[in-house]
Amino acid sequence: MVEPTVAAAAAPLLDAAGLKALGAAIAIAGTGIASGWAEKDIGSAAIGAMAENEALFGKGLILTVIPETIVIFGLVVALLISS
């Protein structure tokens, strides 16, 4: 936490720490959206398949969560940026 001081008001809008935090946020947000986007189609198809045959739950779950790795990558990148 940065204490708000008079000097801070004159500082540039984005300092290095702020840009780092923004970068981390973009990494998480972008990969999160990407994961969700990829999973939505697979998920709805998996539900459809499950309605036909309930034994497909396991396979459906696996296929649905495969794109989740994208957001994990995002998280790793965010942690690398901010640490």
Next chain:
Amino acid sequence: MSRPKRMTKAIIVGHKSILKATVNALHDSNLFHIEDFIEDESGFKISKPFQNAEEVSKKLVKIRSISNFLGIEHKEPTVQKSNSVMHELDAKLGKLDRSISEKSEMISKCENDLKDLENQKKDLLPFLSINLDFDYYRGYENLKVFAGSIKGSLEEGQISSITQAYELFYDPQAKTVVLFVAKEDADRVQEVLQNLEFRDLRVPERGGIPSELLRVTEQKEADASRKIESLKVEVESMKSQYADFLLASDEVLSIENQKAELPLRIATSDNAFIIEGWVPSENYDTVINTVNDATSGRAYVTSIEIEEEEIEEGHIPVEYDNSKPVAPMQMILDLYSRPRYTEIDPSSILFITFPLIYGMILGDIGYAIILGAMALAIKTFVKSDAVKPLMNILIYCQISTFIFGIIYGEFLGFPLASMHGEHGLVPGLLPFWNTITLFPGLSGEEFTFPVHRTHMVMTMIGVSIFVGLIHLNLGFILGFINLSHHGLKHAVLEKGSWMIIELGVLVAALGYFGGISGLTYVGVGILLLGIVLLTMGEGIKGPIELPSLMGNTLSYARIIAVGLSSIYIASTVNDIAFKMIWADHSKIGFAAIAAIIVFILGHGLNTVLSIIAPGLHSLRLQYVEFFGKFYQGGGKKFNPFGYIRKYTEE
């Protein structure tokens, strides 16, 4: 590490006169998986069901429809003798059927009556405030009666301007008009009414004053509903009276039905039958003995050799062979796919790795105690075969969570041990427990005991990925063992090559970061060798899949990531609750009560999330990353001919 139960393929041959005895014996043993016979050119045909089949299935349909009508649910079984159930089945079923159809007819009659009465009431309502007997509405020679509703409002002057010979009843609220006029004026009056959008109402055919009629109708309605209620109560009492009987007879008849329809699944000639199927090798002798006992040795039972083709095509039914503690994990496997007959059954490995990763993710003493107690309670009070293994798995997971809770020193998101922060010593919940620094971790962090996950994120990512590497390599080793059945060369090319690649990367990295350039070249050499072997084993598909190794490894970073999210939710709840109490901790006021509510609700939410998030992610790591390295699945379930009795006994 175990394999599915070894199976023996057996054939039972005999004269048709002993078919029934053989079928009974096989059914009782509940050990024989029958291979359905498909008619071919051999001259054997499937046979007809036993004589009683039609009768049995008729009764079964009747019993199930009655159970459905009464809403019978499976419950704590009271065991009855199947003979006595069969004995009184016909008489009891007949009686029950009669009284049920009687009752349901009466109910539907009453319901129809109720509907009629409702309609009558609707007809009556518009006339309610016109207190005129309905008999006066009809039977005139010179009078025309208008009875209907209008829109807008009617002034008496509009009628009196046409004729003086009229009698008007008008209810301005319901907009009902009853008007008696002489026939000769009817046309002109009609015109006036038409302008007011007059519409005829149906005049009830019964005579009587509307209010009186309404009272009678309502009385009848009440009577009918009361009757329906009492009939329903009677049905309900029948439900509790006959539930045991229905469940038991359903079971007995299902068994009879299975037996009676068996001839449809086996090969028969004019005089003989052949039953082909699978039996666990350890039970083969039992099956021989039971069949011989039942037929006094007149049936011929023999085992035949399993053909290579049957193994390859997965014809052999698969039965797990696990110890009791490991057995619940079979549910996780079944959810994915049952192992093939030739594969390693990974249940006993899941028994360790699944709770381990779950615990690594959650790692909190408080949640472990709450969830463990919940699982124990549900296991004790819910007597369901589906819930029990699930609760056992949850308990295993909570044991692991508890152990990791001690390693992480966490209780409901609070750190248990004190630690040195940026602003001096931060006290933990337990005053005597101090954090000890063990050795330096990654990127300037310190590895401590207890492990404060929030303060050593990078180190924990490293640890997670290291755990992932061990897990993945365990998968490669299992794949190696699976494939070594087809020859060592296969196994080395397809699974061993991956491990050689990993070794190459490791050696090269050691050389590069250690500054020994010679070692780097050796590492690159090993890496290239691995890639060549992989290409030989899996074709061009192999090198293309190389980056997935990195993806799979990094995927284990979720262990710390999901864990952190759980900590942050918990500590946020704690922060909010404690700030609210601290605001006026001098007295127990509104804020303190609200703080307690926030605390309970917040941790309640996080408890639910603590089952879902670590469970799903741990499951995913098993299914995608781990199973992807060795597991095929797709085995056929061993489904023996027989029945597990619950409500009856011999």
